[in-house]
Amino acid sequence: xxxxxxxxxxxxxxxxxxxxxxxxxxxxxxxxxxxxxxxxxxxxxxxxxxxxxxxxxxxxxxxxxxxxxxxxxxxxxxxxxxxxxxxxxxxxxxxxxxxxxxxxxxxxxxxxxxxxxxxxxxxxxxxxxxxxxxxxxxxxxxxxxxxxxxxxxxxxxxxxxxxxxxxxxxxxxxxxxxxxxxxxxxxxxxxxxxxxxxxxxxxxxxxxxxxxxxxxxxxxxxxxxxxxxxxxxxxxxxxxxxxxxxxxxxxxxxxxxxxxxxxxxxxxxxxxxxxxxxxxxxxxxxxxxxxxxxxxxxxxxxxxxxxxxxxxx
Numbered sequence: 001x002x003x004x005x006x007x008x009x010x011x012x013x014x015x016x017x018x019x020x021x022x023x024x025x026x027x028x029x030x031x032x033x034x035x036x037x038x039x040x041x042x043x044x045x046x047x048x049x050x051x052x053x054x055x056x057x058x059x060x061x062x063x064x065x066x067x068x069x070x071x072x073x074x075x076x077x078x079x080x081x082x083x084x085x086x087x088x089x090x091x092x093x094x095x096x097x098x099x100x101x102x103x104x105x106x107x108x109x110x111x112x113x114x115x116x117x118x119x120x121x122x123x124x125x126x127x128x129x130x131x132x133x134x135x136x137x138x139x140x141x142x143x144x145x146x147x148x149x150x151x152x153x154x155x156x157x158x159x160x161x162x163x164x165x166x167x168x169x170x171x172x173x174x175x176x177x178x179x180x181x182x183x184x185x186x187x188x189x190x191x192x193x194x195x196x197x198x199x200x201x202x203x204x205x206x207x208x209x210x211x212x213x214x215x216x217x218x219x220x221x222x223x224x225x226x227x228x229x230x231x232x233x234x235x236x237x238x239x240x241x242x243x244x245x246x247x248x249x250x251x252x253x254x255x256x257x258x259x260x261x262x263x264x265x266x267x268x269x270x271x272x273x274x275x276x277x278x279x280x281x282x283x284x285x286x287x288x289x290x291x292x293x294x295x296x297x298x299x300x301x302x303x304x305x306x307x308x309x310x311x312x313x
Contacts, residue, residue, distance in 0.1 A: 001025045002168065005077040005106075007098065008087030009033075009040035009070075012115050015142040016085045017044050021067040022057050022144075023172040029070050030077035037070035044068055047144065054298040056305075078106040083168060085137065087115045095124035103128045111161055113137040117189055120182040122154035132158040135165055138186055139174075145297040147175045150186045191230075198260055203276075204269055211280035226300065 004020040006013050009031040017040075020027050031037040048061035057064060071077040078084065084102060088094050095114065102112050112134045114121070125134035135157050140146025149169045153162050162178060169176040179186060185193060199213050208216075224233050231242070238244035283289040 002082035003080055004028070005030065005081040005084045005110075006087065007031075007074070007077065007084060007102070008115075009037045010087060011142060012139070013085075013087040014040050014044050014047065015144040016087065016115070016139070017068050018047055018051070018064070018144040019172055019174065020085075021064045022048070022051070022059070025067065025172075027068045028077040028081070029068060030072075030074050032074075041065070041068060041070055050295065050298060051144070054295075054302045056298060056301060074101060075105050078102060078110070081106055081110050083111045083113065083165075085113050085115060090116060090118065092119055092123055095119060099124050099128060099134065103130045103134075106130075109133075111135065111165055113165060115139060115143075118185050120154070120184065121152055121157060122182060125154055125156075131156050133161050135161055136186070137165055137169065138188065140188065142294065143174070145294060145301060147173065148188065149174045149176045150179060150188055151176050152179045152182060152186055154182065197262060200265060200273070201260070201263065203273060204266070209280070210273060210277050214281075227304070 001024050004025045004027045006017050006020075006027060006029045009017075009029050013029065013031070017027050017029055021044075029037045029040060031040070045061055045065040048057065048064050051057045052061050084106060086095075086098060086102070088098050095116065099112060099114075106112060108130065110133065112125075112130070114124070114134075114136050115138060116124075116136055117138055119136075121134055121136045125131040128134065131154065134154060136150065136152035138150040138152065140148045143149070151162060151165050151169070166176045166178060177187065183190070195217070199210075199217075202208055202213055203210055228236075234245045235241045238248055240247075
């Protein structure tokens with residue numbers, strides 16, 4: 001099995017460790033913060049136990065967790081790695097520094113992949129001697145539950161790097177998509193940001209409450225989007241598919257889109273928005289709500305797996 005190095009042991013790094021370990025890979029975890037990687041091991045074990053509870057891993061949590069170890073230095077994590085998943089701060093200067101270090105320390109064949117959600121590969125790999133092995137592998141959050149991985153090469157990323165990354169993700173049970181060219185925000189966040197921006201506009205313009213806007217996504221759009229994408233959705237909303245949809249609604253779509261102009265968020269309005277959100281759906285703390293979210297996702301994944309088995313997909 002390919003040896004994996006995980007750089008950064010926060011939420012995303014820990015989730016990636018579970019992804020690779022449950023697929024059988026030995027994983028070395030490094031974090032620049034003292035003791036952080038060592039402390040992450042217990043959280044990874046707990047996360048694996050939850051996956052086992054929902055039937056999402058076949059092996060015991062203990063067996064999978066033993067494949068993950070913590071290292072004291074970046075060099076130790078990278079010394080014989082075949083693939084690196086970097087999860088440092090979403091900051092270009094940080095990425096450039098870390099990538100220079102990884103390019104010097106990692107074996108020549110090792111792929112250097114970033115979990116960045118918005119920064120193009122070319123912006124932190126330009127000038128590196130091993131720039132052809134650098135790539136973005138941006139996951140949904142958290143990666144061990146949302147299996148989509150956006151693979152985003154720079155113009156100089158080799159075809160071999162793209163294919164090896166795609167195949168590794170597929171072999172680990174993830175769902176890779178490969179972007180044909182770089183664009184800020186990739187696909188996932190460009191779609192997500194468009195929905196978020198319109199939700200904010202609808203609220204700030206007094207069209208609807210935050211609770212009613214969230215209901216619209218949660219209890220309508222989100223239900224369909226949990227098993228089909230937006231293009232397939234519209235193809236089923238007109239008897240003649242997408243061309244028929246365009247004939248019926250294309251002009252209306254254009255008119256609505258033209259009214260959805262980007263605007264900066266007002267700081268005071270954001271404070272009011274948060275206060276309204278907490279009134280409609282109070283939470284004890286973010287960590288507890290995140291745990292609730294992840295368990296809901298696990299239940300949904302278990303249901304989807306059973307439905308796929310029943311339907312022969």
